[in-house]
Amino acid sequence: MDTLKLKRIAIDTYKENVVYLHRECDIYQSQGFQALNKIEVYTDTPPTQVFAVLNVVDGECIIAPGEIGLSEQVFKQFNQPEGSPIKVRHATQPKSLSYVHRKISGDRLNYAEYLEIIQDISANRYSKIEITAYLVGCAESEMDREEVLYLTQAMVNTGERIDWNGAMVADKHCIGGIPGNRTSLLIMPIVAAYGLLIPKTSSRAITSPAGSADTMEALANVELDIAQLKQIVKQHGGCLAWGGTAKLAPVDDILITVERPLSMDSPGQMVASILSKKMAAGVTHLIIDIPVGPTAKMHSYSKATKLRKLFEYVGDNLGLHLEVIMTDGKQPIGAGVGPNLEARDIMRVLENDPQASKHLQEKALQLSGRIIELDNKVRAGQGYAIARDILQSGRALEKFNAILDAQGRNPNPITFGALTYDVTAPKTGTVSAINNFVVAHIARLAGAPIDKGSGLYIHKKLGDRVVQGEPLYTIYAEFEADFKFAQNAAALDSGFEIHNSESVNTL
Amino acid sequence: MDTLKLKRIAIDTYKENVVYLHRECDIYQSQGFQALNKIEVYTDTPPTQVFAVLNVVDGECIIAPGEIGLSEQVFKQFNQPEGSPIKVRHATQPKSLSYVHRKISGDRLNYAEYLEIIQDISANRYSKIEITAYLVGCAESEMDREEVLYLTQAMVNTGERIDWNGAMVADKHCIGGIPGNRTSLLIMPIVAAYGLLIPKTSSRAITSPAGSADTMEALANVELDIAQLKQIVKQHGGCLAWGGTAKLAPVDDILITVERPLSMDSPGQMVASILSKKMAAGVTHLIIDIPVGPTAKMHSYSKATKLRKLFEYVGDNLGLHLEVIMTDGKQPIGAGVGPNLEARDIMRVLENDPQASKHLQEKALQLSGRIIELDNKVRAGQGYAIARDILQSGRALEKFNAILDAQGRNPNPITFGALTYDVTAPKTGTVSAINNFVVAHIARLAGAPIDKGSGLYIHKKLGDRVVQGEPLYTIYAEFEADFKFAQNAAALDSGFEIHNSESVNTL
Structure with missing residues (x-):
């Protein structure tokens, strides 16, 4: 037998x-x-x-x-x-493991070797520890720019690709690290309403309390197959889908199962992961947002410039029209942090609600303007005004609602964790610094992004006056254990600095 | 509830x-x-x-x-x-994971940080993928010599230590990579019979077809607790135990569960693993054997010298009397490769059997001689003759038998895989090269070290004349699937090169 x-x-x-x-x-x-x-x-x-x-x-x-x-x-x-x-x-050991060993020893790998590694991982031939060895071996300074290009090409070629018959296809992507930075969900309907195709594919959060896909999922189904995605974009100009499910560069979906528990997000993998997903989605024009700040992923402009050049090198060699924009990463963007709280921020901006976060609205308009200016018909400098008109006229909201319906609107109302706690100012003064890492960490402890209603809501931003005892932000949690973890962490370090004087670092 | x-x-x-x-x-x-x-x-x-x-x-x-x-x-x-x-x-994330991330980014870690990592791994606070991230992050050029020292100290201080009350305690260790290189099981009884304490603790095989502990286990129980180990060494002068079970630098036992499937064995971890085990066992005088050859772990004397210096640096700073000896690593040492086949080689040398491997005997005598010369009473150059006398007189065999009985002799006779196959010379000539990697790989495919009776038995060595069709070695396997894997691999590449001429590279 x-x-x-x-x-x-x-x-x-x-x-x-x-x-x-x-x-x-x-x-x-x-x-x-x-x-x-x-x-x-x-x-x-x-x-x-x-x-x-x-x-x-x-x-x-x-x-x-x-x-x-x-x-x-x-x-x-x-x-x-x-x-x-x-x-x-x-199971015989995949031959590509020997390339991983060479990578760990400091060797460069070529395109054929990256392709074999990526194909083997996609076919589940690597165990968890082998995937980890690959990721750590490639981490940080270990990959040169040619290798990142090879890896990106290998990832694009391991999965399906969408063909838009020569149309201009726009997209924007942020490298992450700034809580509440959900501009994609605003840019997508604005750009689609302008008339460009913008098939946004996003990954889920790796190390952050919410990714664009997690937030969109609070409002609509994001697990679209390629046929659905094409159909929706053809009809409405835009969509926001989760790349993993859509079989675009699917290896990402496997790598993330190791990257997330390890909180790993190395530059080479990041660039390859972002650009492969965009290439597979058929994007031709791409804006990359790199936030810079003391607690952003990029602490300095020199570090950000190095990453910008890596994006440019790989993008140019892939034939992408790619522009990198460095933005202010000194503090969270919107007010909500966590999928449902960020989804509410998005709806408020689209609805021109007076409670909407001006900060989030402003950033979304600026980036939308830059994308619109990629259209040859638009004169440089006029994109912002066009984007603002689309938002204020309600056309962006109308477009977004059409897309939510097309993707499959979440019939349930957005809810927030029932356990809430206000973190208050320890003294009267001015908010002089907000630590993005700490804010993100507390939101994750509270349960985001897994528990969609968890996270935090920020009441005060840099430069705001606060009176002792006034709430800086509110923690929302769904489960008692998470709630306590988040509260304890906030008691240790709220992430906010208050200066007695009026002076504040707004550089 | x-x-x-x-x-x-x-x-x-x-x-x-x-x-x-x-x-x-x-x-x-x-x-x-x-x-x-x-x-x-x-x-x-x-x-x-x-x-x-x-x-x-x-x-x-x-x-x-x-x-x-x-x-x-x-x-x-x-x-x-x-x-x-x-x-x-x-489970809250162990804080030491942030040190692992810093290590991956290229930072140096200090003693306190290595200690915390090692303690957390020992307490099972790391998942498999976290252990992999640590190991790969530390691999290859990534650790400087101070870090290897810190890591070694951290490993020594996470576990029990044996105190021999100031006695001179000798040991030898080979860095591995050469099949059939089981000199430890000969050196231990020779040195013990001479009168020095030699409490040999060995790890099991990581990437090789048999470690000393695997081979000893074919003859006796190797899982001794510290009290048993002390008792046996006090009475008989020597023992050969498995370090993992004996709670000496126990983290090794956990790291190996990742190193083995990944076939990882980086210099920094290797030095730390060897020296921590020896320090914890109370060793004061240590000989390190570094084989050099085109298919040894060290391909060149310059690479071997770099490793020698790392051993010396860490050993000196730990207060060990440490000597490194570079040996000929161009071919397997004994004839058997695999736990039981190597155990038979050992017994034949101890019994002065005419079938014994001269090569194995010679290397064991040379290293034993060097250890005996560490005793101040012995004049330099006289150790070899003393060791030879101990072996030829049967005192080494007598000592070994006493130690096997003390550890708990395996009552079953040594058996060999029932499936056998002769790999033969493709032409008449002289054996001009033997690839250690290929020999080890075929022995592992045949089932070693897990299946103790599997492996191979080598009939011809470098410089030997062979006639076409004459067996070069015999493969032994216990299971049909392994047998086929090993046969197929040998058909592809036997690991042996035969030259037509008499000339042979014996440099």
């Missing part, structure tokens, strides 16, 4: 493929498998294969000898009914 | 701590846990805590709401009976 009976095991192992064999199973014994071995589960007809890590089971309750248990993840990928006869064998 | 009922889940997750919660469980729901979250399982009385990764279960068969399932690994560490009330909470 060399086949095993497929059994579905109702264990959720997230993005880790796990299969279960009984210790007394003939095949387990005769093949010399060990727990945590990587094995290949397959059938010859139809030809199907999945790579997974092995857990060995002793009790009869979970699985019997002669059966093989597939965790929910593997069951879904394998896509064969329970009871099917399936086979297992030792 | 904030407690859960402990249930033992008969799933073997190797060195990965996994716990299982039912999706409908109140605590799972109210705490906002997610699959693959790191959580802390604890009781207040007695104060016990274990960190683990969460898997979420849907079926009632494995676990019911209100219960918490502990994999075999966690159950063993947690050490509470089934049905006990236990609590869970989110």
